[in-house]
Structures are given as structure tokens and as C-alpha cells.
Amino acid sequence: xxxxxxxxxxxxxxxxxxxxxxxxxxxxxxxxxxxxxxxxxxxxxxxxxxxxxxxxxxxxxxxxxxxxxxxxxxxxxxxxxxxxxxxxxxxxxxxxxxxxxxxxxxxxxxxxxxxxxxxxxxxxxxxxxxxxxxxxxxxxxxxxxxxxxxxxxxxxxxxxxxxxxxxxxxxxxxxxxxxxxxxxxxxxxxxxxxxxxxxxxxxxxxxxxxxxxxxxxxxxxxxxxxxxxx
Amino acid sequence: xxxxxxxxxxxxxxxxxxxxxxxxxxxxxxxxxxxxxxxxxxxxxxxxxxxxxxxxxxxxxxxxxxxxxxxxxxxxxxxxxxxxxxxxxxxxx
Numbered sequence: 341x342x343x344x345x346x347x348x349x350x351x352x353x354x355x356x357x358x359x360x361x362x363x364x365x366x367x368x369x370x371x372x373x374x375x376x377x378x379x380x381x382x383x384x385x386x387x388x389x390x391x392x393x394x395x396x397x398x399x400x401x402x403x404x405x406x407x408x409x410x411x412x413x414x415x416x417x418x419x420x421x422x423x424x425x426x427x428x429x430x431x432x433x434x435x436x437x438x439x440x441x442x443x444x445x446x447x448x449x450x451x452x453x454x455x456x457x458x459x460x461x462x463x464x465x466x467x468x469x470x471x472x473x474x475x476x477x478x479x480x481x482x483x484x485x486x487x488x489x490x491x492x493x494x495x496x497x498x499x500x501x502x503x504x505x506x507x508x509x510x511x512x513x514x515x516x517x518x519x520x521x522x523x524x525x526x527x528x529x530x531x532x533x534x535x536x537x538x539x540x541x542x543x544x545x546x547x548x549x550x551x552x553x554x555x556x557x558x559x560x561x562x563x564x565x566x567x568x569x570x
Numbered sequence: 571x572x573x574x575x576x577x578x579x580x581x582x583x584x585x586x587x588x589x590x591x592x593x594x595x596x597x598x599x600x601x602x603x604x605x606x607x608x609x610x611x612x613x614x615x616x617x618x619x620x621x622x623x624x625x626x627x628x629x630x631x632x633x634x635x636x637x638x639x640x641x642x643x644x645x646x647x648x649x650x651x652x653x654x655x656x657x658x659x660x661x662x663x
Contacts, residue, residue: 489629551636
């Protein structure tokens with residue numbers, strides 16, 4: 341599998357999806373699917389680099405695809421103006437080589453992470469809020485998101501970007517890091533940057549930490565793998 | 571009593587008056603975190619649930635090691651130790 345032939349699904353055309361798609365296209369990715377149900381809002385423009393003022397009200401995937409293809413004519417962008425759900429997650433994952441998480445909501449991140457475990461398709465998890473960001477590759481045999489966080493918080497307990505805001509450069513930093521980790525996962529069988537490593541970045545202190553994440557023996561991902569093996 | 575350093579993630583820093591690091595007394599990770607909660611009750615409510623357990627969407631690392639793979643809240647804490655709180659974060663939009 342070469343980067344040019346890899347089918348990469350980016351879920352979210354916002355603060356993470358925009359810089360991630362730019363970095364992936366620059367690196368040589370040629371087949372991108374971008375999924376997002378939202379339309380462009382004025383408050384998006386400081387960090388969602390593919391969208392411009394005249395795009396306000398347009399589906400984000402349309403403005404992203406239009407500008408990405410103008411910048412990189414050889415990149416095929418499949419723009420899907422819809423929301424990934426528990427019902428559609430597995431089939432979307434199975435149709436792709438790797439998935440990048442650019443969603444805004446913990447519950448959706450767990451939907452993606454669980455689909456990665458079931459399908460074995462690698463996922464590059466990412467989150468960003470205010471000055472903080474997190475990135476981790478979830479690959480077959482490695483720890484999953486539930487190994488790290490045992491369950492998602494109740495709605496409202498953790499603010500979203502839409503509610504709490506995010507510093508534009510931090511979103512660019514985290515989305516670019518997701519692309520870098522994705523490139524490593526696609527290019528080697530033994531990724532060192534991503535697998536089992538949670539990258540935590542802090543834009544306020546410019547501190548970058550790598551935390552080792554281990555598989556929990558009692559995690560659902562361990563049961564899922566054993567069921568597949570059986 | 572030892573004084574460990576707790577690293578506060580930026581999403582929780584509003585509860586520590588903007589401090590990114592707080593020196594907190596305690597001989598175990600649990601003692602440190604409970605002392606932290608007494609000093610900053612709003613932060614404590616986001617780390618511990620009503621039963622006093624670490625919330626399942628918050629992770630605690632002791633010098634970059636997940637405390638669940640050490641001795642959990644009984645993990646010894648010393649003056650040179652750094653305890654990091656990692657909450658699940660939602661954003662990406």
C-alpha cells in the first residue's frame with residue numbers, strides 16, 4: 341500500500357480536518373473522503389483554513405473539497421455532507437485504509453474508536469480545546485480509546501470547541517500532528533510515533549508530552565479481538 | 571509530607587486560577603489529589619465522582635505512567651514526582 345493509493349477518511353471538515361487534509365495532500369495522499377454534516381459559520385474561519393467568508397452557510401465539505409482540489413488537482417476528494425453514526429461507522433471504516441478523527445464531541449469519538457476496534461482499520465484520534473490537544477493512533481493490537489478513558493463523559497460534562505472555543509494555531513498544530521501520525525501508520529508496520537502513545541500538547545506552555553497508554557486486560561477491545569480470533 | 575507537582579491541563583486551569591502546575595502535599599497520588607481537591611473544590615469535582623473515585627473519563631499519570639498500571643491512588647508520591655491529569659476532550663470542530 342502506497343500513500344497515493346491509500347483511501348483516507350477524514351471525519352470532520354473543521355478545525356482538525358482542515359489542517360489534516362492539507363498536510364496529507366502535501367505529503368502525497370491522493371484519495372480522500374471527507375465527511376461532515378455542518379455548514380460553514382463565521383466563527384469557524386479563524387482556524388478552518390479551507391473555508392472563506394463567502395462560504396458561510398455552505399456545507400463545509402463542499403468548500404473544503406473545492407479549495408483542496410484547486411490546490412492539489414491530482415487529489416480525489418469524495419465530499420459527503422452527512423454525519424457518521426453508529427449504524428454507518430463500520431461500513432465507512434471498512435471502505436478505507438485509515439481514518440482521521442476530526443469530530444467535535446466525545447461521544448462521536450468513542451463511536452469512531454469502537455469502529456476501529458471492530459473493523460481493524462486504524463484511526464488517528466484527535467481532540468483539541470482552548471489551548472490543549474491530544475493525538476493517538478489506534479491500531480490493531482494496540483490500546484484503544486477505552487483503554488485510555490474507560491467511558492465517555494455524560495453530555496455537558498466536557499465542553500466542545502463550539503462551546504468553549506479553541507485557539508486557531510493549536511487546532512492547526514494538532515491536525516498537522518494527526519496527519520504526521522497517519523503517515524507513519526500508513527508507511528510502517530511498527531509505528532513508533534503513534535501506537536500506544538498519547539501525545540498531549542499545551543499551546544499555553546508549549547509543552548509536549550508523550551504518555552504511554554497500555555491495553556487494559558478488561559477492556560472491551562481485548563474481548564473484541566479475542567472474538568475475532570475465535 | 572512530600573510535595574508533588576500536579577500538572578493541570580489547560581481545560582481545567584480556570585479552576586486553579588490559571589496555574590499550570592501546583593505543588594501539593596501528599597505521600598501517595600491519592601493524598602495529593604485529595605489535597606488538590608480541598609484547595610480547588612471545582613477542580614476536585616471534575617476529577618473525582620460522588621464516591622471519591624477518579625472519574626472514568628479522566629486519566630491520571632504518575633511520571634508519564636498510567637496509575638492504573640501502578641498502585642492506582644496508592645502509588646507513592648515524592649517531591650520529584652509529576653502527576654498529570656488527562657481529561658477526555660471533545661473538540662475538533
